[in-house]
Amino acid sequence: MHYRHNELKLFDEEQVTPQVTKQKGVTTEKLTRLDINEELRKKILPHCRLKEGEIWTDPKGKHKIGCLDATSNNDTKKLFGKEKAQLVINDPPYNVVVGNANTKSLSKMDIKKYMDFSKNWVQNVVSILDKNASLYIWLGADQNDGFQPLPEFMIMMRELKELSSRSFITMRNQRGYGTQKNWMAVRQELLYYIKGEPPFTVIYTDIPKILRGYYKEINGKVTENFERSKSLNIRPGNVWVDIQQVFYRMEENIPGAYAQKPLKSISRIVEASSKKNDLVADFFSHSGATLIAAEQLERGCYAMELDIVFAELSIRRLEYYRKTGKTGWQLNNPFPEVKV
Numbered sequence: 001m002h003y004r005h006n007e008l009k010l011f012d013e014e015q016v017t018p019q020v021t022k023q024k025g026v027t028t029e030k031l032t033r034l035d036i037n038e039e040l041r042k043k044i045l046p047h048c049r050l051k052e053g054e055i056w057t058d059p060k061g062k063h064k065i066g067c068l069d070a071t072s073n074n075d076t077k078k079l080f081g082k083e084k085a086q087l088v089i090n091d092p093p094y095n096v097v098v099g100n101a102n103t104k105s106l107s108k109m110d111i112k113k114y115m116d117f118s119k120n121w122v123q124n125v126v127s128i129l130d131k132n133a134s135l136y137i138w139l140g141a142d143q144n145d146g147f148q149p150l151p152e153f154m155i156m157m158r159e160l161k162e163l164s165s166r167s168f169i170t171m172r173n174q175r176g177y178g179t180q181k182n183w184m185a186v187r188q189e190l191l192y193y194i195k196g197e198p199p200f201t202v203i204y205t206d207i208p209k210i211l212r213g214y215y216k217e218i219n220g221k222v223t224e225n226f227e228r229s230k231s232l233n234i235r236p237g238n239v240w241v242d243i244q245q246v247f248y249r250m251e252e253n254i255p256g257a258y259a260q261k262p263l264k265s266i267s268r269i270v271e272a273s274s275k276k277n278d279l280v281a282d283f284f285s286h287s288g289a290t291l292i293a294a295e296q297l298e299r300g301c302y303a304m305e306l307d308i309v310f311a312e313l314s315i316r317r318l319e320y321y322r323k324t325g326k327t328g329w330q331l332n333n334p335f336p337e338v339k340v
């Protein structure tokens with residue numbers, strides 16, 4: 001098929017042990033991973049409204065979701081036309097195998113091929129960035145394979161003269177893997193680049209400041225940091241420790257999705273790096289997390305997703321949110337017409 005050659009089937013799995021995975025499959029979610037369960041995919045496909053190359057336009061005129069290929073320049077033009085995005089949040093496949101679950105069905109791609117894939121989608125992102133814009137990229141580093149692809153990706157980004165590096169953020173996951181013979185792997189990398197001079201709004205966490213100190217003399221008076229600061233809570237900085245990883249008991253959980261980012265992490269980016277009514281883009285929509293954050297924070301979102309099933313899931317998540325106010329299905333089936 002035309003689009004399939006660019007599909008990367010490998011993701012940061014974000015799962016725990018095979019035992020938990022097994023238990024999770026048996027007792028909890030109604031759907032298993034929608035990318036690898038062929039039987040289930042066959043049942044769901046007739047209920048997906050987009051075909052490859054097609055775009056869903058929001059009846060409220062705010063968002064668009066295309067069943068499109070992030071590496072295709074034509075698809076990018078098709079979705080954006082002459083419009084430019086002020087913020088892009090991309091979460092591509094990482095080329096990293098994590099945990100033991102489902103490893104048989106996952107095969108790692110050669111780094112050279114992965115970098116060709118990355119260069120292509122990055123070029124497309126650059127083509128739709130506004131004069132002043134921010135670009136965030138979630139990425140992984142395989143500790144069992146020379147930490148690829150993170151360093152290769154960072155070096156490749158230096159070639160793009162219109163972008164400058166701004167921050168290297170790490171989000172801490174609660175669940176990790178490899179705890180017995182190694183440091184538990186809990187990090188999730190997030191790169192932040194800018195073009196021109198995009199806005200940046202300071203964000204605070206819900207964590208109260210607990211440390212005093214940092215005395216400083218201001219206008220002849222000795223002040224400590226609590227008096228000087230704008231908030232009694234701490235800023236997230238570039239190490240985010242306050243975001244709950246999505247798991248099946250949370251309302252925002254999307255059964256069938258396997259690489260879902262916490263809404264809070266995406267909302268934090270959207271609030272810090274865009275303004276109301278800006279256009280936010282996501283080239284790898286999956287569960288539609290960026291779309292929901294944009295809807296909640298009154299931004300527009302144009303999203304691409306190569307997989308028909310996940311494109312449909314993104315559309316459904318938005319519709320479900322508008323209807324119920326809920327950010328996900330928790331344990332319930334997003335495709336109730338398909339018996340599982």
Ligand SMILES: C[S@@+](CC[C@H](N)C(=O)[O-])C[C@H]1O[C@@H](n2cnc3c(N)ncnc32)[C@H](O)[C@@H]1O
Nearest residue numbers: 008069070091259260261284286287289306307
């Ligand atoms: C890591 S997931 C994104 C997760 C997303 N941020 C979320 O929170 O749900 C990557 C997604 O990219 C899609 N994908 C893979 N190759 C693609 C391509 N060439 N173009 C567009 N989407 C692609 C996969 O189907 C998958 O749904």
